[in-house]
Amino acid sequence: MATATALFVIDIQNDLATDPQTRIPHAERIREAGAKILSTARAIINAQRASAEELPAIIVFVQHEEEPENGPLVRGSEPWKLVFEPDDAAPSERLVAKWTRDTFKSNPELASTLKAAGVQEIIVFGIQSECCVEATCNGALAAGFEVVLLSGAHSTYDNGSTAAEEIEKEVEDRLRAKGAKVVTWEEAVAT
Incomplete structure (x- = not known):
């Protein structure tokens, strides 16, 4: 059976990526990288579909939801809306909604659905590195997928004395130690 890849676009939502009051410090970098990654992925999918020689890749847009008492990402609100939409x-x-950090935990059928579509590899980018990005990568690894994290295309908030860039690298190191691959997003779109 032919194999496919799934590109996960995690929680690039207005509250985290566009609102000047609440966005992460490197939101502009994530938006710019995301636009280029998605443009490349869509071109690859169109070429795959035209050739019909292999299964086309899948793009999974992940959208976090929370109750009003837990935060601003309330379904239907402006902060909850995606920057990049399917x-x-x-x-x-x-489009996949989630309520926990791990997309696979929020969606127990997702792994089997992706595997039924021939997906063996999951490529990940988005917001927040040490929260939903890392948890979803761990969920994908636990489900038996190969995982590729796109360095430079995920980020978070500064955390006390730790800058966002340091947290990004720590997440990459932890995931690498668990068997994930880490490649720069520029390298990924160039291939």
Whole structure:
């Protein structure tokens, strides 16, 4: 059976990525990288679909939701909205809601659905590195997927004495130690 790749776009939502009052310090970098990654992924999918020689990749847009008493990412609110939205006309693009940091924990059927579609590799980028990005990577590894984290295309908030860039590297080191690959997003879109 042919194999496919799933690109996970994690929690690039207005509250975290566009609102000047609440966005992460490196939101602009994440938005710029995200636009280029998605443009490349969509071009690859269109080429795969045209050739029909291999299963086309899948893009999974992950959108965190919370109750009003727990934070601003309330379904339907402006902070909750995605910066990058799936193309409803594209069968290869899916929207997945989540309520926990790990997308797979919030969606117990997701791993089997992806495997049934031939997915063996999951490529990840988004917000926040040490929260939903890392937890979803761990969930994917636990489910038996190969995981690739796109360095430079994930970030978070500064945390006390630790800068966001340091947290990004710590997350990459932890995931590498668990068997994930870490490549720069520029390298990924160049191949």
